[in-house]
Amino acid sequence: MSLVSAGMGYRWGVLPVLLVVGLAAACADRNEPPAAAPVLVSATWPGDVAVPKKADPLPATPVGRSAAIYLPDPNSRDVYLVTETGRQYRLVPLGQTALPKPQPTPAQDPGATVPIDPTFGVGLSPDGRWLTETNWGSGGGRVLRDLTGTATVALPRTDMPRFWSPGGRLLLLNVHSADVKDAQVELDPATGTRTPVAQDVCGDGGFGVVAVLDDGKLLCKPVRGYNDGAAPVKAEPGTEVFRVAAAGGGTRQFTVDLRSRLADKSTVISAGPPDSAGHFLALAYDGGRNRAFVVSLADGKVLREVAVPAEKVEGFEVWLVGGFDGDKVIGVRRVDIGSPTPIAEPIQVTWLADAGAPKVVATFPREAVLILRGTTAG
16 A cells, blocks of 8 residues: 555655664563663655665575565656665566466456556555565465565465555455455464454444554544445544554544644544554645654643654655654655646655754655555555
8 A cells, every 4th residue: 555646747656764772671670670662763764765776686595674665656667775874775576577367457447457566465564574476376465575584474365565664573364255345354473373353343423444553452533435324423523533443342432633733623633654663644734744743642632742744746746754763753855746847856765854844864766656654564
């Protein structure tokens, strides 16, 4: 899954990265105080990324955590994986692999030919450990590969990845079936454990799952157009209702209230990615610019606003909010305007501040199609 900016015509993945580092090991002396709590640290970014003159194919041996996957431009057939250290490896484009027979076709036009996207089915876990690729050799399923080791997990064609948990521990799957309504399953790729999710996990009122948390709970919000037969839950303008649900059932509900902070009280509030410390991002397009707020998953309290630059080029918004990178929030600046005068600049991946200018941590070619590590599932 990728986010699409209709106004700017590019695709990029949701971006949260979370690495948890313990401060102390277990001690044999029972009288010593307990170990300090884990500290959230921001991962390493590769700096300036340029298209390599030559890149080795991704080997079967460990290469380390990845920061991004990209096409140099929308017309390119070359796909590169970039590690945290900046090393680049070439992935095999989908169009150069054996295609299934018959090829998949759009449901609305059975006779149509499907254009093959070189990055179709490709994704990264938030911690950059797991790579998702489509494997036509398995009938169109996907393969999860541990970039820090050699383990692989094959997913059947019926398993469609949706969301990674922020720490990369769980992957929420939609499991398709021709006989019954699609089911949802939480997969732990490190162990292969599959935990079924209750069919009505979010409760009634038109709620749907928008994120999975590291403890297996699910973040839910009202989904436009979704009808489960119950009266929809409606929020006051400038607010939104969320639920946190256990996979086996049971929910708690809270409201995020941004009325005192928004210029346009009718602004729709959407849910950005969570982190592993009990927060998520509430996003709103307000007063002609993107705004982001860090919100508590416990009660919906707004903890702080992240400073998203209010910058437009030729009338187009050039800043988008990604997600959490440890204790930082990622923002992406992209200037790629086709008309009336072509304007393009290198893509900047930044840490957004609570105030002041963002810090640039990586740049990519100006026309690149990006999939940055995050809750995108491929």
